[in-house]
Amino acid sequence: MATPCSQCPLRRHPIFKPMSEQDVKAMQKFKVGELIIEAGTPLLIEGSNSPQLFTALRGMGLRYKTTLDGGRQIVNFIFPGDFIGLQAGVMGEMAHSVEASSKMTLCVFNRSEFWNFYKTHPERGFDITWLAAVEEHFLGEALTAVGRRSALEALSWALLRIFLRGEQMGLVHNRSMELPFRQQDLADAMGLSLVHTNKTLSKLRERQLANWSDGQLTINDLAKLAVIAKVELESIPQRPLM
Amino acid sequence: MATPCSQCPLRRHPIFKPMSEQDVKAMQKFKVGELIIEAGTPLLIEGSNSPQLFTALRGMGLRYKTTLDGGRQIVNFIFPGDFIGLQAGVMGEMAHSVEASSKMTLCVFNRSEFWNFYKTHPERGFDITWLAAVEEHFLGEALTAVGRRSALEALSWALLRIFLRGEQMGLVHNRSMELPFRQQDLADAMGLSLVHTNKTLSKLRERQLANWSDGQLTINDLAKLAVIAKVELESIPQRPLM
DNA sequence: CGATGATTTGACGAGCCTCAAGGTACGTGG
DNA sequence: CCACGTACCTTGAGGCTCGTCAAATCATCG
Numbered sequence: 355m356a357t358p359c360s361q362c363p364l365r366r367h368p369i370f371k372p373m374s375e376q377d378v379k380a381m382q383k384f385k386v387g388e389l390i391i392e393a394g395t396p397l398l399i400e401g402s403n404s405p406q407l408f409t410a411l412r413g414m415g416l417r418y419k420t421t422l423d424g425g426r427q428i429v430n431f432i433f434p435g436d437f438i439g440l441q442a443g444v445m446g447e448m449a450h451s452v453e454a455s456s457k458m459t460l461c462v463f464n465r466s467e468f469w470n471f472y473k474t475h476p477e478r479g480f481d482i483t484w485l486a487a488v489e490e491h492f493l494g495e496a497l498t499a500v501g502r503r504s505a506l507e508a509l510s511w512a513l514l515r516i517f518l519r520g521e522q523m524g525l526v527h528n529r530s531m532e533l534p535f536r537q538q539d540l541a542d543a544m545g546l547s548l549v550h551t552n553k554t555l556s557k558l559r560e561r562q563l564a565n566w567s568d569g570q571l572t573i574n575d576l577a578k579l580a581v582i583a584k585v586e587l588e589s590i591p592q593r594p595l596m
Numbered sequence: 597m598a599t600p601c602s603q604c605p606l607r608r609h610p611i612f613k614p615m616s617e618q619d620v621k622a623m624q625k626f627k628v629g630e631l632i633i634e635a636g637t638p639l640l641i642e643g644s645n646s647p648q649l650f651t652a653l654r655g656m657g658l659r660y661k662t663t664l665d666g667g668r669q670i671v672n673f674i675f676p677g678d679f680i681g682l683q684a685g686v687m688g689e690m691a692h693s694v695e696a697s698s699k700m701t702l703c704v705f706n707r708s709e710f711w712n713f714y715k716t717h718p719e720r721g722f723d724i725t726w727l728a729a730v731e732e733h734f735l736g737e738a739l740t741a742v743g744r745r746s747a748l749e750a751l752s753w754a755l756l757r758i759f760l761r762g763e764q765m766g767l768v769h770n771r772s773m774e775l776p777f778r779q780q781d782l783a784d785a786m787g788l789s790l791v792h793t794n795k796t797l798s799k800l801r802e803r804q805l806a807n808w809s810d811g812q813l814t815i816n817d818l819a820k821l822a823v824i825a826k827v828e829l830e831s832i833p834q835r836p837l838m
Numbered sequence: 839c840g841a842t843g844a845t846t847t848g849a850c851g852a853g854c855c856t857c858a859a860g861g862t863a864c865g866t867g868g
Numbered sequence: 869c870c871a872c873g874t875a876c877c878t879t880g881a882g883g884c885t886c887g888t889c890a891a892a893t894c895a896t897c898g
Binding site for chain 1: 885886887888889
Binding site for chain 4: 780794798
């Protein structure tokens with residue numbers, strides 16, 4: 355039932371660094387199975403030490419941290435191809451929680467094999483570091499967006515980011531893609547209140563820039579949105595796939 | 597003139613994961629020299645592909661990104677022991693710039709040897725991933741601080757963070773430590789204006805919580821400050837030293 | 839058909855930004 | 869030795885963005 359790595363549907367997307375035959379074989383040995391979870395299911399808990407690591411095969415999810423006063427900060431949105439649990443793999447415990455926003459299929463790896471895998475496949479280990487660096491890159495951008503941009507700019511940035519990643523994963527059809535998130539999620543990602551997020555989203559709708567409603571995100575004018583978001587429309591850099 | 601890794605003054609600090617004799621030897625072979633730069637000197641530029649990687653030995657610095665409209669987001673403060681240039685090492689180009697805030701001494705490594713080093717010393721490669729995960733951890737917290745906290749809370753968080761790290765590096769004497777940064781730096785770190793940062797810092801001073809003036813940061817009541825910052829006063833997790 | 843969760847809209851006030859000006863320390867050159 | 873420039877810190881006034889509170893609408897579901 356589980357997809358063999360040689361048939362992995364993710365690998366054909368150009369966002370991922372090509373894998374050698376040996377890489378694929380190594381992953382196949384590392385992979386212990388597949389997991390399917392429903393929308394809303396928690397996958398990893400902040401502070402926990404999961405015995406398993408994952409790669410998202412299908413579906414979307416959220417990484418988030420909870421604050422002492424009950425708040426929630428979305429750290430990132432999870433797309434197919436994202437590696438989940440790296441922090442538990444190296445540091446021994448997660449710094450954020452992970453939860454599914456749609457039905458998800460995940461490749462499962464054993465944490466106990468992680469170091470062994472690293473030692474016998476240093477080139478894959480290098481790729482894991484690369485992935486961590488990509489995440490660091492993204493978080494730096496997110497910090498800039500939250501810290502230095504107005505609500506309109508920040509939300510433009512977020513929608514643009516999501517859309518471009520979706521485009522690269524082949525999830526965009528006719529300028530639209532499915533988004534299983536709630537407005538509250540986006541608000542918690544950009545450090546805005548739900549109310550203000552809602553009003554700002556309608557502003558983007560009025561201006562014919564981006565329309566997110568009924569679980570569908572449609573973007574008409576990428577260029578204009580990029581100007582507001584204050585980003586160059588460069589393609590997202592290639593990354594390894596685990 | 598250059599310090600041999602076996603004599604490295606950083607290793608005695610308990611914040612760093614102990615290194616095996618072999619680790620030390622590996623680093624010694626990887627290290628190609630030392631670099632001393634004056635305060636204000638740029639070390640790495642965003643988008644560049646530095647031929648060299650560094651570890652901060654002495655002194656402090658800043659990591660920052662610049663936005664299209666001329667703004668600046670401080671991504672992190674650099675302390676002795678921090679590894680610099682990882683993104684260039686794996687991704688080929690830096691996502692942020694690095695600059696010295698005080699006179700700094702740096703260990704220098706050759707980027708061209710990076711992959712080779714990784715392959716022949718997978719346990720050190722693992723530690724590099726660990727470092728990247730630590731950075732990811734920190735950026736997640738920073739995002740939470742900027743996104744979900746008021747100016748008073750955010751600045752308390754930042755000063756606390758800096759102070760705790762300084763404490764672990766033995767830089768704190770009699771509840772005080774040197775801070776070579778400007779108020780503008782802290783403002784750019786937390787996404788606040790200089791003016792409001794200034795006023796909020798005086799509020800912390802009035803309330804006898806933290807006093808940062810004349811390049812000295814003094815914290816009297818860590819516990820109270822932690823309450824305002826909304827963090828647990830747990831020690832910072834151990835990390836590898838490169 | 840009541841209950842729950844998500845989205846939407848309005849009113850109001852506070853936190854933070856911007857603009858503006860002044861103060862202090864320090865270095866440089868006449 | 870003093871005038872001047874520069875860099876950083878400080879303080880005040882006014883206004884806009886955004887958060888909070890409150891309530892209505894709508895869809896889904898048992």
